[in-house]
Amino acid sequence: MEWREDGVLLSMRPHGEGSAIIEVFTSGHGRHFGVVRGGASRKRAPLLQPGAQLDLTWRARLDDQIGSFLAEPVHSRAAVLESPLALAGLTAACALLHLSLAERDPHPQLYRRTLSLMDAMAGGADWIGDYMRWELLLLDEIGFGLDLTRCAVTGQRDDLAYVSPRTGRAVSRGAAGDWAPKLLPLPQALMGQGPVTGAEAAQALAITGHFLARELASETRASALPDSRSRLLARLGRISP
DSSP: OEEEEEEEEEEEEEETTTEEEEEEEETTTEEEEEEETTTTSTTTGGGOOTTOEEEEEEEOSSTTSOOEEEEEEEEOOGGGGGOHHHHHHHHHHHHHHHHHSOBTOOOHHHHHHHHHHHHHHHHTOOOHHHHHHHHHHHHHHTTOOOBOSSOTTTOOOSSEEEEOTTTOBEEEHHHHGGGGGGSEEOOGGGGTOSOOOHHHHHHHHHHHHHHHHHHHHHTTSOSSOOHHHHHHHHHHTTSOO
């Protein structure tokens, strides 16, 4: 069994005498594990850091074996180390992919968006809005896409101000009525409208976090969202409103 394609490194842990087990995310083979011979050596380990883009060749005798990787670096995205916020964002994205995706299940659209997001993080671009919408796409990919296009009550597309914590559907300000305190505030930035403020980022990630936690718990993949995402939220909270 053999395949070759590019992938982004999600995690690495030492294995045996100088080897490493790496977890990668690829377009055609999804989230995938494999052993890299010598991957934990002083020479190779610095190249196998989360976010690194790798040219991967996977081989195994049988398809259901963990197999081994030949992993050659394409580019490292090590520039995120210069920004604590970008590093927190990249680490959170890697952890969420690990928790959310079934092994070897391809998600080509999510893969493309992940590369774009990580490139923005490493390149010093304004990526917070992209990250919020990336979590929306992640929800869609695991089977619970939110409907933020029209009001669940009236069907109108204007003045959408809330999200139902039960259905994930938008609700307009007028239709919310006395139920408004029980709904999740919907920031316009989550729909790609206007600049992203610190307050709107917090509101957006409260929405996606609510549904990610619920869906992951229902699939028994995790009892809680990763600590790395909590650290990202803490850093985003320091952004000026």
